[in-house]
Amino acid sequence: MERQDIEIFLVLAEELHFGRTADRLFLSTALVSKTIKRIERQLGVRLFDRSSRHVMLTDIGRRLRADLHPHQQGIQQALERARLARNDITGTLAVGFMSVLAGTLVVQGRHRFRAEHPQCDVRVVETQVHHFVSQLRDGTVDVLLMSLPVDEPDIRVGPVVARRNRVVVASADHRFAGMDSVSWEDLAGETLPTAVPTFPDYAVDFHAPPRTPSGRRIERFTEPVATYLEALTMVSAGRMLVLGDTQLAQYYNRPDLVYLPVHDLPPLEFALLWRTCDDDDPRIRAFVAATVAAAPRTGP
Template identity: 45%
Template sequence: MELRDIEIFLALAEELHFGRTADRLLISSARVSQAIKQQERRIGAPLFERTSRRVALTPIGEQLREDLAAGYQRIQDGIERAAASARGLTGTLRLGTMDATLAEIPEILETFRTRHPDCEVRIREAHIGNPFGLLRAGEVDLQLVWLPVEEPDLTVGPIVLTEPLVLAVSARHEFAGRESVSLEDLAVGPVFGFDDSVPAYWAEAINPAQTPSGKPIPRGPVSSTAHETLTTIAAGLAISPVPLHAVKYFPRGDIAYIPIHDSPVLSWALIHRTAALSPLARAFTRAAEDTLAAAES
């Protein structure tokens, strides 16, 4: 199977529409149809179910997509690495971050800048009220966000930071003088709510709906930004688990940060749109992977 035929198959498997696939690859719909028919004759079975209303992968098509996708991506990465080495990368990497997380991975940023001194890094702030909006709008190439991320149009890359949670409360709160708290203590609430547009599973990683023993945790105000969160906590209107790095970067006299002794680990990863990974984004991801591997060795 020719590389172009693989590309046509994978694009159609994603678009499930011959016209959109043709437009995406800048070829004719007839060329797409011809390539798929040739592949089906070679394999000896239909890869797609076609009706006047829909196009869907057959089970054999699903299996072929799984088998080809990883190999195709490795080929593309290899070609891109060779081309980048030949020409040298230039341009602007647009990186989305939340609050001060980028300050926790300076070694990765330094590796990237050393390897690609002619590239600019432009930081955009993503807000918890719309965690994937900048990425989906194409306004950033990569985004640093806490896990899990289970969005079909987004791909999770390397985990670059792990940390526990601490409980942020008003300095006047009854918990403010404690040495530590447990997740069971969240039952006193209220913790922050999230807008309906925020995936519930993603919000759950920070503000669970119930304690480990099953007690419900009251929901309070909705927060969209880190600044709103801290201001609301300081006013005594809510409490909230927050990432440990908040203690370092957001010290406030009106907020107490208390260790949660049974805290889960919060993982932060680089994510990108599945359909679009720019050469600069690939280079930053490789810099992250290499930096992490060197730190572990």
């Protein structure tokens, strides 16, 4: 018996219907019937009792099914193991994150990735604001999840996995403290952080715009800040404000600070990044797909 003959026999033994068997195997009913007759002729035994209304296994047919079924399962499992071994991903992938939200999304992606590719480990690394994308460039991480914008010729910007509305953080005694929300124009005359030199100007201007829509000046703090905690400490002291997103109120909830929506600033987007030279790395492609699939579907 050929492998297809065995499959036809086992499916018919399960369905006990020539039409359904043919549909499952994408064959013609005539071919199924012809194959069963040929098997019976070769073995010299009757495997099915057929009538115009019923198809039933004979005693010999039931014994043959019981003998063949575990062997067919073993063959299918062996073929599936070979297929997975061909496509399996091994080694270690280093994944960076910037911000608590990005860390949460990376961990969710890691769980799904490891379930799909158990032979590949994932090492999670925190990236600070002052690193920007330097840890990608020096190989510390292979993938990075952080807020946009990122516009670098050697860095690939992948899918956006989260969006959050923008907020401004002020001290509890600031003039904004009694307001429900503020506008971009309200920031005129206020002071926002100065980023470290490793942060490019286009990113600084997005996260801390130098002017309002009408052109009024927004000041910059005299000293650069490298982390969120440094910036929030200066905010608490009344030295400046910080623009961020809604995760700040969630993860840095402090009684000395207030978090107010800025209703006319574009939302903050968080995307997966990797080196353009690694576009064909199967580990990166698989991790990106897993993280996108695991990310909650939330909008601004």
